[in-house]
Amino acid sequence: MRAAPTRGARANLLRMGDRAIISVDDLPTDQRRWAIAHELGHFEVHPDVSYLGFCTGEDLRADYHRSGREPEANAFAAELLMPEALFQRAVDKVEKPAWREVQAIAAGFQVSLTATAHRFIELSWERVALFISQEGKVVSNRGRRDFGTRLKKSEPLHSDSLAHDYFAKKKVWPGAQHVSAQAWSPTARDSDEVMEEVFVMEAYGSVLSLVWWPAR
Numbered sequence: 001m002r003a004a005p006t007r008g009a010r011a012n013l014l015r016m017g018d019r020a021i022i023s024v025d026d027l028p029t030d031q032r033r034w035a036i037a038h039e040l041g042h043f044e045v046h047p048d049v050s051y052l053g054f055c056t057g058e059d060l061r062a063d064y065h066r067s068g069r070e071p072e073a074n075a076f077a078a079e080l081l082m083p084e085a086l087f088q089r090a091v092d093k094v095e096k097p098a099w100r101e102v103q104a105i106a107a108g109f110q111v112s113l114t115a116t117a118h119r120f121i122e123l124s125w126e127r128v129a130l131f132i133s134q135e136g137k138v139v140s141n142r143g144r145r146d147f148g149t150r151l152k153k154s155e156p157l158h159s160d161s162l163a164h165d166y167f168a169k170k171k172v173w174p175g176a177q178h179v180s181a182q183a184w185s186p187t188a189r190d191s192d193e194v195m196e197e198v199f200v201m202e203a204y205g206s207v208l209s210l211v212w213w214p215a216r
């Protein structure tokens, strides 16, 4: 493994028989660990490919639920860095979804907040979903099946959501708040409410909304 300050690229894998050289940009620790694990994923899961070209920041995005080579490498990275049994134990200690809890788990596993949040959604027992939005629109949505319908990718945010208030008024609501369930689950009943807590990633212009149905 070697540091490779290649412009615009993040990581790559050069296979030589049963060995390989992984090159990674000079990245913050959590991103670097993810990039290396992602390349190991290509090494293990795609044995017929000797050179993949560079994996870009987009390829390395932690959303690994799609099919294809890059998400497969990310799924491998997620399992390697956040093994299910260990991660499940951490999730089971969480009483209520909260960014504070996700941050603590991220620090423990030395993985980015976004990657941790995706894994959290996957292994949580709550009816929970994660929405990422930019410029007032949803760019990614993931949730447990029992969450119900979810606001779709590229749809504009509902004016009742906390994420909307960030883009419309730069208002960052502290902690979890009750919001109309229809803000995130379009087919929810009028009277239903969900909890939403936002985490603002100023540098990326992104808002992460953790949304869950309160226990009845």
Ligand SMILES: [Zn+2]
Binding pocket: 038, 042, 054, 055, 056, 059, 069, 070, 073
């Ligand atoms: Zn890749």
